[in-house]
Amino acid sequence: MSFLSVGKTDAAKLYNGTIETAPKGSLRIRKVWVVHTKNIFIPYASEEALSLFTEAHLTKSQYINI
Secondary structure, X not given: OHHHHHOOHHHHHHHHHHHHOOHHXXXXXXXXXXXXXXXXXXXXXXXXXXXXXXXXXXXXXXXXXX
């Protein structure tokens, strides 16, 4: 219920799925979950994002596409 209260519906479904599956299924889901949580993106601060764009020497069309 704590996942739902925070708004993480995907995590709540995954948690419920691990409870309802066989033990081997829950271990596979846990491994995927651990790998997925390592790929969390940390947003740049406004100064860091500006620095990234200026140092990348992008064309106008590349900048617009981003």
